[in-house]
Amino acid sequence: MSTESQNVKELFESWILDAETKLSEQDLVQNMKSYLVGQHPEICGKCTPCRDGVIRMEQLLDMYTNETATLKTLKELEQLTYNLRSSRCSVGLDIGKNFEVVLENNYNTLYQPVKKY
Amino acid sequence: MAKITINGIELKVKNGTTILTAAKSIGIEIPKLCFIEEINEIGFCRICVVEVEGEQDLVSACNTEVVNGMVIQTDSDDVIKARRTTLGLLAAKHRFDCWRCPKDGMCEFYDLLKANDVVFEEFGPGIGRNPEKIFGTGISQDQSKCVLCKRCVAVCSEVVTAKVLKFRDDDGINPIVSPTPGLAFDEAGCIFCGQCTKTCPTGTLYETDHIKKVESLLKDQNKKVFVQVAPAVRASLAEEFGYDIGTPVRETQGKMYRALDLLGFDEVTDTNWAADLTILEEGTELIGRIKNGGTLPMFTSCCPAWVRYTEMYKPEYMENLSTAKSPHMMQGQMIKAYYGKKYLDEKPENIAVVSIMPCTAKKYEISREEMEVDGVRDVDAVLTVRELAKMIKRKGIDFKRLEDLELGGQLAQFSGAGTIFGASGGVAEAALRSVYEILEGVPLESVEFHDVRGVSFSKDYEGTIKEASIKLPKTNIKLNIAVVHGGSALKRMYEILDAGKKQYHFIEFMACPGGCVNGGGMPITNDIPMHEVIQRRSQSLYDQDSTDLPIRKSHENKAVLEAYEDFLEEPNSKVAHKYLHTHYTQKGFTKE
Ligand code: SF4
Ligand code: SF4
Ligand code: SF4
Numbered sequence A: 001m002s003t004e005s006q007n008v009k010e011l012f013e014s015w016i017l018d019a020e021t022k023l024s025e026q027d028l029v030q031n032m033k034s035y036l037v038g039q040h041p042e043i044c045g046k047c048t049p050c051r052d053g054v055i056r057m058e059q060l061l062d063m064y065t066n067e068t069a070t071l072k073t074l075k076e077l078e079q080l081t082y083n084l085r086s087s088r089c090s091v092g093l094d095i096g097k098n099f100e101v102v103l104e105n106n107y108n109t110l111y112q113p114v115k116k117y
Numbered sequence B: 001m002a003k004i005t006i007n008g009i010e011l012k013v014k015n016g017t018t019i020l021t022a023a024k025s026i027g028i029e030i031p032k033l034c035f036i037e038e039i040n041e042i043g044f045c046r047i048c049v050v051e052v053e054g055e056q057d058l059v060s061a062c063n064t065e066v067v068n069g070m071v072i073q074t075d076s077d078d079v080i081k082a083r084r085t086t087l088g089l090l091a092a093k094h095r096f097d098c099w100r101c102p103k104d105g106m107c108e109f110y111d112l113l114k115a116n117d118v119v120f121e122e123f124g125p126g127i128g129r130n131p132e133k134i135f136g137t138g139i140s141q142d143q144s145k146c147v148l149c150k151r152c153v154a155v156c157s158e159v160v161t162a163k164v165l166k167f168r169d170d171d172g173i174n175p176i177v178s179p180t181p182g183l184a185f186d187e188a189g190c191i192f193c194g195q196c197t198k199t200c201p202t203g204t205l206y207e208t209d210h211i212k213k214v215e216s217l218l219k220d221q222n223k224k225v226f227v228q229v230a231p232a233v234r235a236s237l238a239e240e241f242g243y244d245i246g247t248p249v250r251e252t253q254g255k256m257y258r259a260l261d262l263l264g265f266d267e268v269t270d271t272n273w274a275a276d277l278t279i280l281e282e283g284t285e286l287i288g289r290i291k292n293g294g295t296l297p298m299f300t301s302c303c304p305a306w307v308r309y310t311e312m313y314k315p316e317y318m319e320n321l322s323t324a325k326s327p328h329m330m331q332g333q334m335i336k337a338y339y340g341k342k343y344l345d346e347k348p349e350n351i352a353v354v355s356i357m358p359c360t361a362k363k364y365e366i367s368r369e370e371m372e373v374d375g376v377r378d379v380d381a382v383l384t385v386r387e388l389a390k391m392i393k394r395k396g397i398d399f400k401r402l403e404d405l406e407l408g409g410q411l412a413q414f415s416g417a418g419t420i421f422g423a424s425g426g427v428a429e430a431a432l433r434s435v436y437e438i439l440e441g442v443p444l445e446s447v448e449f450h451d452v453r454g455v456s457f458s459k460d461y462e463g464t465i466k467e468a469s470i471k472l473p474k475t476n477i478k479l480n481i482a483v484v485h486g487g488s489a490l491k492r493m494y495e496i497l498d499a500g501k502k503q504y505h506f507i508e509f510m511a512c513p514g515g516c517v518n519g520g521g522m523p524i525t526n527d528i529p530m531h532e533v534i535q536r537r538s539q540s541l542y543d544q545d546s547t548d549l550p551i552r553k554s555h556e557n558k559a560v561l562e563a564y565e566d567f568l569e570e571p572n573s574k575v576a577h578k579y580l581h582t583h584y585t586q587k588g589f590t591k592e
């Protein structure tokens, strides 16, 4: 495991333990994405929610970076995160659990840029 | 027994039952995609997820066993949302061209999207999961439509045992299902049985298209285009037009002929004729081998998938294969070299032959180099039953309302022995009827050999070995025969033969479980157990033999005997060898 993904992993752990760890939107999105990318080697590709879901989630996070995210983006991210509960093994299930916590703790940060009305 | 609750309904089921089966028993169909009972219970697609009280995560119904006290919801909001989301993910990586898709209305994936009202946003570049197309002479694959359910992989390795298709997940995020990367199916060890094309829920795996070829042949003014129909086709074509599986042949055969006539073929003939011819050639070869100490057991050679299996995987047994070509190849040569000259005064080069087959391997077979005589190819195109149905629909022919057409031509007359070729055991039974009478010189008391009939497998995927011994009192021979169908049974039979413990004279082999009635080119029958489909289609052929056809033995088919008088001289003669027999060569392949 590279140091970068090590750092991301620690960050996630602290997030999960401590809801107060807050990041700016940019950092948050960056870290969420690198966490997902860091999971690629674990993903076996067998089940749909994890194999195709994670890729889509990364694309949705990219929309934040490109400033094209809308409320729909956030909703879909939420939906795919929740859908990881139908994964086949703990790789997908864990990604989902972690993301659920992150979303819960940082919903506001992710909501700000898409609040266009 | 376990007491469980599904959607508020309490029920008792046996321990070890899956949630899917338990729900089914009370009339609740949980949607599924990757699951095939006993063959593919891997829980990949996650379409069948349900909610179980006390569980944080959703569980797959297809491979989760019930536990006493389980409370299950199959249609809660969460479940429906998850199902839709997962289907949406698959759809987003699928290239949709349903109206041109080879799956032609039988797509399980399409049905799921429809039933679940799935909305999705495409997030790939619009080319589906993978733009690659893999070619083969019998079957092809268009990976832009693959939903990675792995059903084909399971069928190819468990049922067929060829292990050509694999789930390649070196890159977990972007796996593919394919034969050895970079190779066509022909080079990768495929026997072209086509069982994978039937199990694929989408249009990813399909028979290699010959419709275009046939359409252009039909337009060609300089060609007389003959068509021939295989035995099993009459037991299934009507299914494509709303008839029940197992509808008696007498209700549909005439319509089938009529439909072919309306499609514009110059003459309709019946491969059943050449099935009778095959019996005379193969039967005579068998008698010769027994009398002259030739290689025994003799194997039937009418299943090209089986022949290819031997050429690739067991070349040491090539000598055992009968040298007789498969019936439709014989019929092709007989149309071109004999019938065309006799009745139409046409040169063989000016005649084209199209075969309607239950089989994808026959498409491969006609491409075999040696399948020609004096530069004239045996057969020019092969349509599966599914392809024929498509052409009939395209032409706007209303099958149900067609008037029967009776065929008067010489190459359309057949015996009951010819028609039962389509069922597993049929070739052996047809051969026995003739071999017995030829060797014994007396008529058989009962022409039916029930030992070789039927599909006795308990599990769909096993295939069977059936055995029978027939005493020939006068010649003082006890004929030991076996009937083998389904890939895993082929393999088992080879183990038996390798061990050298059993002595057989004659073995009928068919690569598809149940024989041609369950061929890779037959109509798709979602949700009816395979053994039932086989049983019903076979029965309609056996019924045609026993009730509709006055002649039940190949060597009594006058239209065949006439061809011997006019042209072939006698079974296994030099002329017969030139046109009706072939040879085999070892075939290489690459698997990683
Ligand atoms: S596989 Fe099914 S959904 Fe896909 S294009 Fe064919 S019919 Fe349509
Ligand atoms: S045609 Fe038969 S052998 Fe070839 S890939 Fe399909 S199932 Fe396997
Ligand atoms: S080719 Fe068909 S059966 Fe095989 S994994 Fe893809 S969709 Fe499933």
Ligand code: FES
Pocket: B031, B032, B033, B034, B035, B042, B043, B044, B045, B046, B047, B048, B049, B060, B061, B062, B063
């Ligand atoms: S049908 Fe159960 S996971 Fe695919």
